[in-house]
């Protein structure tokens with residue numbers, strides 16, 4: 196049967212899903228390309244020596260745990276180390292913590308557990324395209340809430356809550372948002388959880404980049420402000436390495452129980468070897484110093500990116516100024532179509548993600564997301580030169 200033949204057999208939820216994530220992942224290590232596309236952590240700071248040493252020295256005695264299936268909710272010892280690290284001093288119980296196969300699986304489990312076709316979901320616009328893919332995959336009705344450089348706008352959230360049915364959830368990335376890099380202000384955090392409590396709204400707080408402020412500043416997580424109405428989704432992908440495909444969800448224990456049940460219907464348990472490595476890493480005390488290195492690495496890369504964009508993009512372009520994380524969001528003149536420019540970008544040897552798939556309606560064409568995390572300052576200088584060439588010629 197031809198591909199066309201299968202098209203007519205597709206489930207509704209599979210039709211119309213984009214290939215953007217696969218396209219991004221296919222560019223990891225692509226020869227000749229300077230890749231500003233994926234939210235990839237810097238490979239040069241992966242804790243390779245730690246992994247080598249712990250495997251050589253400890254895997255022999257740990258093999259019955261590390262190489263075996265694990266409980267669906269994750270290894271008890273990892274959950275207690277993780278609970279201690281995530282909410283240090285805040286008394287989270289391991290029973291309200293589920294270990295997942297990456298942050299993306301935590302989002303999938305939330306969808307599987309909470310969403311029937313047509314259910315309403317609120318998101319910032321623009322937002323993480325993996326989350327949009329998950330919500331679309333469960334046939335949600337996705338409504339957007341305005342956001343600016345201070346993050347999600349509480350007044351716009353109040354309007355969205357006043358009209359239409361109660362959303363099943365609000366998805367928000369408060370810290371160094373993907374794709375804009377915005378950082379939700381502390382006062383807005385308080386306003387947003389107050390609204391959630393008033394309306395009985397569940398907030399899904401995605402903290403993928405929370406630890407990666409260039410200059411750390413204490414902004415409370417939404418979970419810490421309102422653990423009764425927030426489920427927090429985290430990942431080791433950005434702070435350890437994505438090769439472990441390990442994340443977590445923490446929130447009200449009855450909801451975590453339902454997510455754990457849903458995981459039985461997914462991969463049944465996250466990989467034991469990755470869980471064992473992550474636990475060893477947390478217990479070794481190496482994460483704190485590693486985060487210090489990561490913050491200064493990403494701060495230096497952002498500085499190089501800011502310099503490159505200023506040198507090579509014309510006055511008709513503007514971009515956000517992140518204070519942490521991996522991304523800046525570039526806006527060009529209204530006539531620009533950044534998706535249409537992709538083939539030329541590939542021939543010039545520079546990759547980015549066009550902005551449209553970060554919007555549920557895919558209706559904004561003059562924006563692009565640039566990641567500065569996985570390229571060196573020298574590559575950033577050359578990559579922005581190529582970007583300037585691409586964007587300055589009609």
Ligand SMILES: Cc1ncc(COP(=O)(O)O)c(C=O)c1O
Nearest residue numbers: 234297298299323373403430432
């Ligand atoms: C905001 C956000 N959430 C979640 C994820 C998922 O990460 P992973 O599935 O690798 O843990 C990403 C990855 O790009 C992200 O940017």
